[in-house]
Amino acid sequence: MSERVTNPAKPAAAKPRQAPHRQVDPPPRFRVLLHNNHYTTMDFVVYVLESVFQKAHYDAVRIMLAVHKKGIGLCGIFCAEVAETKVTTVRKLARNNGYPLRCSMEPE
Secondary structure, rough: OOOOOOOOOOOOOOOOOOOOOOOOOOOEEEEEEOOOOOOOHHHHHHHHHHOOOOHHHHHHHHHHHHHHOOOOOEEEEHHHHOOOOOOHHHHHHHHHHOOOOOOEEOOO
């Protein structure tokens, strides 16, 4: 009978251990909202939407009219860090231009 001889210089290749598959939840998302006031001009709101949120002119006008008519308008939905940055940017831009434009974020 022939026995199988293995080469002692070459150990058998070990299988790599695989980590168990974990379900990773997506990061929480937040709505960034603009609030209406009687002092901020419509043109400035459109400018903010185009420059901070990269909205096309048509979309910026549509959102601005929602803010004007309903009192609040949705600018976008972002992860927490991006939403915080956008809110801070809008507040600084409004303050530097002398407008009391309010911007906030809320969980989706």
